[in-house]
Amino acid sequence: MKRACVVGWPIAHSRSPLIHGYWLKTHHINGTYTKEPVEPHAIKDFLLTLQEQGFVGCNVTVPHKEAAFALAEIKHGSATAIGAANTIWFENGKIACANTDTYGFMTNLSQTAPQWQQNTGPIVVLGAGGSARAVVYGFLQANLHDIRIFNRTMDRARELAEYFGPAVSAYDWDTRNEHSQDAAVIVNTTTLGMNGEGDPGIDFANVNQQCIVADLVYVPMETKFLQAAIARGLTTVGGLGMLLHQAVPGFEKWFGVRPEVTDDLVRLIKRDVEST
Ligand SMILES: NC(=O)c1ccc[n+]([C@@H]2O[C@H](COP(=O)([O-])OP(=O)(O)OC[C@H]3O[C@@H](n4cnc5c(N)ncnc54)[C@H](OP(=O)(O)O)[C@@H]3O)[C@@H](O)[C@H]2O)c1
Incomplete structure (x- = not known):
């Protein structure tokens, strides 16, 4: 039997076992996917003896993602x-990693x-944490040259912009509305909106009608940020799909089958999110 898991601290909230459990069942694979709570001081030993x-x-989640990268x-x-x-x-007994x-x-x-690919205009990224890095890198790979980062702590935005080079610029958090009006895509990568608390504060009245508005937060599935964009007639992209798609490559590596994000799986995880 093949065994995989998600390791984090805390880990009780993770929906990964539900996602991988669904795929194990639908593909009739003799395998398991469990939650493993591991404290920061123990992560090195845990991964070295995996x-x-x-x-x-x-899978590795907060706060172990950097440690896992360093160890691989x-x-x-x-x-x-x-x-x-x-x-x-x-890979041949060596620890391999991806993000x-x-x-x-x-x-x-x-x-x-x-249709986001047909849009011209800058990419606006709200936030400069771990997930902002992943999002910025995605747009860079898609050859976008005007990626604007707005973050409450300006130094973190600057650090990210310097790390990724001239296509990425750091902006003052308070100027996010004036620099978002012609955006092709606006993405919230902050924790604002999680569990209904807070909002990134974008006034969509002044944003062009083609702009696509995405949120990484998926609890609730329709955040106030997305609701405000919908109210202005904009197309929105919720965070749940990202959670499901990011799980695909890992399942394929461990269990040898490339799984699909089916409507049935989306319904299953939606029900779980809505019940929290
Ligand atoms: N859908 C998915 O699959 C997926 C994947 C990854 C992450 N996420 C979600 O994305 C969100 C961010 O995750 P992360 O790992 O990037 O977190 P993180 O590294 O802790 O970064 C948090 C970000 O939120 C900002 N922030 C926090 N409170 C704020 C406030 N009151 N006002 C303005 N900005 C504030 C922080 O700004 P400062 O730098 O100023 O503190 C920072 O930019 C979380 O809600 C997470 O659940 C979803």
């Missing part, structure tokens, strides 16, 4: 660009609102 413990790999001997594309890993597997958040975000965006 194979001995009988796992074929794992083989680092695949997006993980290197982002400096953090969320998916671990083995599938970029894939998850861009796949979800392109499936839900493919």
Whole structure:
């Protein structure tokens, strides 16, 4: 039997077992996917003995993504660009890692609102944390040259812009409305809106009608940010699809089948999110 898991601290809230459990069942695979709570001081030992413990790999979540990246001997594309890993597997006994958040975000965006690629104008990224890195990298890979980062803590926005180079610029958080009006895409990567608390504060009345508005937050599934964009007739992309798509490459690595994000799976996870 093949065993995989998600490791984090805390980990009780993770929906990954539900997603991978669904795919294991639909593909009739003899495998398991469990939650493993591991404290920060124990993550190194946990990952170094992962194979001995009988796992074929794992997902890594907060706060272990940077530690997992540092430990891995083989680092695949997006993980290197982002400096953090969320998916671990083995190649000839060596720990290999990737960061599938970029894939998850861009796949979800392109499936839900493919017209974003026809839009001209800057990409507005609200936030400069771990997920902002994954999102910025996705737009850079798509050859976008005007990516604007707005973050409450300006230094973090500057750091990200310097890291990624001239296509990415840092802006003062308070200027986010005046610099968003001609945006092709606006993405919220902050925690604002999570569990209904807070809002990134974009006035969509002044934003062009073609702009696509995306939120990484998926609890609730329709955040106040998305509701405000919908009220102005804009097309929106929620965070749940990213969560589902980012899980695809890991499942394929561990269990040998490329799974699909089906309507049935979306309904299952929606029900779970709505019941919290
Ligand atoms: N859908 C998915 O699959 C997916 C994947 C990854 C993440 N997410 C979601 O994305 C969100 C961010 O995750 P992360 O890992 O990037 O978190 P993170 O690294 O902790 O970054 C948090 C970001 O939120 C900003 N922020 C927090 N409170 C704020 C406030 N009151 N006002 C303005 N900005 C504020 C922070 O700004 P400062 O720098 O100023 O603190 C920072 O830019 C979370 O809600 C997470 O659940 C979803």
